[in-house]
Amino acid sequence: MKWTEVSVHTSNEAIEAVSNIFIEAGSGGVAIENVQDFLSTPDDGFGEIRILENQDYVSEGSLVKAYFPETKNLMELIPEIKQRILALESYGLSIGPNTFSIEDVQEENWASAWKKYYHPQQITRYLTVAPQWEEYEPKLDGEIVIRLDPGLAFGTGTHATTRLSLQGLETYIRGGETILDVGTGSGVLSIASSALGAGEIHAFDLDEVAVRSAKENVKMNAYAQNVSVSANDLLKGIEIPADIVVANILAEIIVPLIPDAWRLLKPNGIFITSGIIEAKKELILSELETQGFTILQVLQMKDWFAIVAQKVEED
Numbered sequence: 001m002k003w004t005e006v007s008v009h010t011s012n013e014a015i016e017a018v019s020n021i022f023i024e025a026g027s028g029g030v031a032i033e034n035v036q037d038f039l040s041t042p043d044d045g046f047g048e049i050r051i052l053e054n055q056d057y058v059s060e061g062s063l064v065k066a067y068f069p070e071t072k073n074l075m076e077l078i079p080e081i082k083q084r085i086l087a088l089e090s091y092g093l094s095i096g097p098n099t100f101s102i103e104d105v106q107e108e109n110w111a112s113a114w115k116k117y118y119h120p121q122q123i124t125r126y127l128t129v130a131p132q133w134e135e136y137e138p139k140l141d142g143e144i145v146i147r148l149d150p151g152l153a154f155g156t157g158t159h160a161t162t163r164l165s166l167q168g169l170e171t172y173i174r175g176g177e178t179i180l181d182v183g184t185g186s187g188v189l190s191i192a193s194s195a196l197g198a199g200e201i202h203a204f205d206l207d208e209v210a211v212r213s214a215k216e217n218v219k220m221n222a223y224a225q226n227v228s229v230s231a232n233d234l235l236k237g238i239e240i241p242a243d244i245v246v247a248n249i250l251a252e253i254i255v256p257l258i259p260d261a262w263r264l265l266k267p268n269g270i271f272i273t274s275g276i277i278e279a280k281k282e283l284i285l286s287e288l289e290t291q292g293f294t295i296l297q298v299l300q301m302k303d304w305f306a307i308v309a310q311k312v313e314e315d
């Protein structure tokens with residue numbers, strides 16, 4: 001099948017927002033080339049942030065490459081996409097050079113090129129992620145292996161924002177909890193929650209590609225059959241009281257999620273949010289506190305932050 005690749009040179013802070021715009025416009029998949037990540041930590045930039053061939057040199061920022069089936073009428077979509085990217089500046093995001101290029105590609109060139117950089121990795125003390133297609137035996141006492149084939153969904157487990165979420169889950173899961181995973185992507189956080197002993201896990205994503213990927217990945221991990229996956233916009237309309245809500249999503253999306261997380265968390269429940277850049281950290285902290293949350297921890301990895309907050313029970 002023929003696809004059209006639309007590539008935009010953007011700033012690193014706008015990667016996720018630009019990717020979301022492409023996905024909402026009907027892109028079948030998004031890949032990111034970030035030369036800085038490639039040079040410093042070749043194993044660390046996957047998920048939506050996938051490093052492909054290092055052909056196009058980008059001295060600053062990243063190339064976000066979106067793939068559209070030839071059936072899409074791109075000439076109508078492009079002006080709208082450009083307008084939405086320009087509008088990101090009004091949210092305080094820099095959009096870098098914002099230059100576009102468009103070319104035709106064959107599917108096999110992009111859908112699997114990233115796989116050669118994805119190998120088993122120990123992510124936390126107990127959790128290791130391993131691609132479904134590679135043999136791997138646990139090496140440490142208590143090591144749990146999460147088998148994944150993210151396909152076109154975000155979530156190989158290796159991205160800093162996912163690692164921070166996994167650290168949070170490993171710290172707060174004691175066993176038997178009900179967990180809501182908002183923006184599940186490949187399902188990695190839900191599968192990890194199951195592996196760590198949670199009682200029941202409900203995973204949600206707005207994107208049908210992610211819902212399908214998460215369901216496949218849950219099936220692939222025999223211990224994770226207490227994970228249910230469904231399409232949903234954040235926690236709208238959900239009525240499941242939870243011990244932990246975890247969400248690794250862009251800060252702009254975390255803000256409207258906060259009241260629903262508060263509504264659904266049981267007394268003393270824990271809210272783990274990740275995907276936060278430094279410029280948005282204070283905003284999220286203040287929105288959480290205004291809602292009534294007590295901040296327990298602020299975790300950092302590279303340029304990313306995660307916040308752990310608690311719905312402390314009043315005496």
Ligand SMILES: C[S@@+](CC[C@H](N)C(=O)[O-])C[C@H]1O[C@@H](n2cnc3c(N)ncnc32)[C@H](O)[C@@H]1O
Nearest residue numbers: 154155162183184185205206207210233234248
């Ligand atoms: C950064 S990925 C995180 C994936 C995975 N949880 C991880 O930690 O690696 C964010 C996910 O949130 C989903 N998402 C974005 N907006 C959403 C919304 N309003 N409701 C539900 N999911 C959403 C995206 O489709 C994407 O799969």
